Every structure is written in structure tokens, then in C-alpha cells.
Amino acid sequence: MRPFFSGLGASLAIGAGYVPIAFSFGLTAVEAGLTPATTLLISAIVFAGASQFVLVALLLSGASLWAALGTVVLMNARHIFYGPALATHLHTAHVPAPLLAFGLTDEVFATAMSRIDRIEPSRREGWCVGLQLGAYTCWLVGTALGAAFGSSLRHGPAALRDGLSFVLPALFFALLLESNPGRHRVAIASAGIAAAALSAVLPSYHALAIAIVIGAVCHAAGEQR
Amino acid sequence: MSHTGWIVVACGLGTFLLRLIPLWQARRRRGGHAALAARQRRLSGIGPAAIAALLTLSLWTPMAQDPQWTRIAVAALALLIVWTIKRTRGGIALPTLAGALAYGLVLHYLNTPG
Numbered sequence: 001m002r003p004f005f006s007g008l009g010a011s012l013a014i015g016a017g018y019v020p021i022a023f024s025f026g027l028t029a030v031e032a033g034l035t036p037a038t039t040l041l042i043s044a045i046v047f048a049g050a051s052q053f054v055l056v057a058l059l060l061s062g063a064s065l066w067a068a069l070g071t072v073v074l075m076n077a078r079h080i081f082y083g084p085a086l087a088t089h090l091h092t093a094h095v096p097a098p099l100l101a102f103g104l105t106d107e108v109f110a111t112a113m114s115r116i117d118r119i120e121p122s123r124r125e126g127w128c129v130g131l132q133l134g135a136y137t138c139w140l141v142g143t144a145l146g147a148a149f150g151s152s153l154r155h156g157p158a159a160l161r162d163g164l165s166f167v168l169p170a171l172f173f174a175l176l177l178e179s180n181p182g183r184h185r186v187a188i189a190s191a192g193i194a195a196a197a198l199s200a201v202l203p204s205y206h207a208l209a210i211a212i213v214i215g216a217v218c219h220a221a222g223e224q225r
Numbered sequence: 226m227s228h229t230g231w232i233v234v235a236c237g238l239g240t241f242l243l244r245l246i247p248l249w250q251a252r253r254r255r256g257g258h259a260a261l262a263a264r265q266r267r268l269s270g271i272g273p274a275a276i277a278a279l280l281t282l283s284l285w286t287p288m289a290q291d292p293q294w295t296r297i298a299v300a301a302l303a304l305l306i307v308w309t310i311k312r313t314r315g316g317i318a319l320p321t322l323a324g325a326l327a328y329g330l331v332l333h334y335l336n337t338p339g
Contacts, residue, residue, distance in 0.1 A: 013318040016325070038229060045237030055236055065232050072236040076243050078275075083248025085271040093252055101245035106279055111317070113272025158336070163329020165287075169300070170307050170324030172280035176273070177311045177320075184273035191274035195281040199289070204282050211281070215274025220267050 003123035007130025010115060014107045014131075015138030017171050020164035021049060022139045026146020029056045036147040043143035047136060048105060050205060051075040078209035081216070082109040086128070089116045095125040103132030106208075110172065114179035186222040191215025295335055303328035 022043060029039040034056060042052050051072045058068045082104045089112075090100075112128055119127050181188055194214040198207035226234070288297060307324035314320070 010317070013321045016318065016322055034229075038233065041230070042233050042237075045233055046240055047237075048240050051236075051240070055233070059229055059232060063232075065228075065235055068232045069235045069239050073239040073243065076240045079240070079243045080247045081271050081275070083244060083246075084251040085268045087248055087251035088268050090252070097249040097252060098241075098245055101248045102241060104244040104248070106275065110272070110276045110279060114276065115317075157333075159329040159333035161329075162332045163325045166300070166303060166328035167321060167325040169280060169283040170303060170321045170328070171317070172276055172283055173304050173307050173324070174311055174317045174320045176276050176280055177308065178317065179273045179276055181273070184270060187270035187274040188277040191277040192281045195278040196285050199282055199285055204286055208275075208278050208282055211278035212271060212275045215277060216268070216270040219270025219274065223266055223270075 001126075003119065003126035004130040004133075006119075006123075007127035007132075008134040009130075010111060010127070011108075011131045011134025011138070013171050013174070014111055014135040017107065017167040018135060018138040019142035019145075020167065022142025023146035025049075025052055025056075026143040026148075028053065028146075030147045032056055032060055034059065036144075039147045040140070040143055043140055046072070047103065047139060048072075048076050048079075075205045078106075078205070078212055079104060081209075081212055085109075086112060086116075089113075090124055090128075091121040092125055095129055100125065100128055100132075103136045105135065107168070107171065108132050108135050110175050114175045184219060187215040187219035190218040296332070299328055299331045299335070302331060 025043065026036075026039055029042065029052075030036055034042075042055060046052050046055065054075060055068060055072055058071060063071075083101060086100070086104065086109065108131055112131060116124055116127070176188065191211045191214060195207055195211035198210055202210070284300060288300070303324045306327045307320045310320040310323050
């Protein structure tokens with residue numbers, strides 16, 4: 001159980017970023033007209049940040065099942081890269097793949113990839129489950145709070161709102177420092193430049209997916225030379 | 226179940242399968258030590274590339290929509306605080322929270338009249 005609790009502890013930083021985002025999702029969805037139960041169902045089943053906001057807009061516009069499914073799948077297409085990259089670090093198969101895959105969000109993947117090499121190989125699966133469960137719980141709690149109390153708390157102190165808006169950039173920067181940036185500078189520089197350039201012409205979820213591919217390809221090309 | 230409920234379930238299932246199938250296939254294709262090492266080398270850039278792209282977009286998108294030098298300078302200062310605390314204390318949670326706190330407080334101080 002120790003690796004599980006260690007993963008749960010590692011999810012605290014993700015949780016600090018997730019609660020305010022999930023809170024604003026809960027608030028947005030309920031204020032747009034969805035019931036609190038449907039709002040919580042979306043967070044419980046989809047568990048994928050930006051695409052949940054788009055799904056709310058699609059549901060309210062009366063989109064068909066196929067239109068909504070196509071949009072959400074396209075937005076989350078980058079997740080196909082995460083499983084194979086994570087699998088290369090898992091040397092045991094005690095935990096069923098669905099349990100390891102369900103919570104593989106951007107932030108969970110980023111945290112796992114920056115820290116997993118420091119975990120003993122036999123303990124990595126348990127650590128990943130703890131990490132995902134912690135992040136998932138924070139996501140659900142944030143959504144529930146936003147759906148229940150969002151309208152009364154939306155005018156909180158400006159310093160708090162500004163601070164919460166910077167949790168994810170601070171988290172990603174801390175994770176970048178943790179991921180041995182000296183060894184991966186080609187991947188980091190190419191992905192960063194590509195993301196900035198592509199975001200000017202593409203929606204951010206497409207820019208993200210393409211930038212990841214560019215960074216990984218540049219890294220692999222550099223390793224072969 | 227309502228039509229809305231079916232759409233939510235379908236979108237959840239679609240997202241789950243995007244995460245599950247590649248992981249499941251990668252585990253089945255495990256192969257020998259040499260094959261695993263080769264695959265690890267090929268895929269080792271994905272993690273840092275994803276983190277760099279996520280960091281760039283989380284900083285770039287709001288700054289591009291509302292470019293204010295004050296916000297950019299305060300963001301740079303907050304990242305410097307993350308870097309300093311990461312180097313001196315280590316970990317992820319403490320540098321993250323310190324950076325976010327610094328960003329909120331400094332911005333609030335600069336925006337307070339008088």
C-alpha cells in the first residue's frame with residue numbers, strides 16, 4: 001500500500017490545479033442550465049478538462065451524439081501517446097490496464113513521466129494508481145463544489161483568483177525542472193516553439209497534440225545521430 | 226437514460242478508449258529487453274515534449290489574448306520563485322503553490338490603487 005499512498009501524496013500538486021478548474025467547470029455547467037447530477041456525471045465519466053467545457057456547449061446547442069462524440073474524441077486525441085510512453089516504464093503487469101488508463105490526463109501523465117524513474121520498478125503501478133485516484137478525487141470534489149456553491153463564491157478575492165489561475169503553469173514548470181531538462185532539451189525546445197507557433201493558427205488542443213509529436217520526433221532524431 | 230446521458234456516456238467511453246487501447250497494446254507488445262530498451266529510447270521524448278507544450282500553452286494562450294507587460298513580468302517572477310524553491314527545497318507541491326501564491330499576491334499589490 002505504500003506506493004499507492006506515495007502516489008496519492010504526489011497528486012497534491014495536481015489537485016491544487018484541478019480543484020479551481022473543476023470548480024469553474026461545475027459553476028459554468030450549472031449556470032448554463034445542466035443539472036448538478038449531469039454536471040457531476042460528465043466529470044466522473046469523461047474526466048478530461050477542456051473537452052468537458054466544450055461538451056457542455058454541445059449539449060446545450062442540441063448537438064447529436066455523433067457530433068459530440070467526434071468533437072470530444074478529436075480534442076482528446078493526444079491521449080493516444082500517453083499509454084505507450086508510460087508502458088515503457090512499467091515493468092510489471094499486476095494492475096489491470098483499464099485502472100491505469102482511466103485517469104491518464106495531461107497533468108497525471110506529465111507528473112508520472114517526470115517522477116516515475118525515481119520509483120522502484122516493482123512499485124510503479126501502485127504509485128500510478130494512487131496518483132490518478134488523488135487527481136480524480138480532486139476533480140470530482142472541485143466539480144461538486146462549483147455546482148453547489150459556485151455562484152456564491154465566484155466573486156472571491158482577486159488575489160486568490162489570480163493565484164489559482166497560475167497553478168497549472170507553475171505545476172508544469174516544476175514538472176519540467178523535474179524531468180531532467182538537460183537531457184531532453186531538443187524535445188523541450190522544439191515542442192515549446194511548435195506549441196507557441198501553432199496556437200496562433202489552431203485550437204490549443206490540436207496545437208498541443210502536434211507539438212508533442214514534433215518534440216518526440218526531434219528527440220528521436222537527435223538520439224539516432 | 227436520457228439523450229444527454231447517452232451522449233455523456235459515449236464521450237466518456239471514447240476518451241477512455243483513447244487512453245486504454247494504446248496502453249493495452251504497448252503492454253502486450255512488451256517483447257525482450259532489447260526491444261523494450263529501443264522502444265523506451267524512441268518514446269522517451271514524449272513526456273518532456275508534452276510537459277513543454279502544456280507549459281507553453283498554459284502561459285502563452287492567456288498572455289496572447291490579453292498582452293499586458295505587468296502580467297508577463299509577474300509571471301516571469303513567479304516562475305523564478307518556482308525554480309528557486311525547486312532547487313533549494315525540491316518536490317513539486319511546494320514550488321507550485323509558492324509560485325501561484327507569489328503571482329496572485331504580486332499582481333494584487335500592483336493593481337491596488339495608491
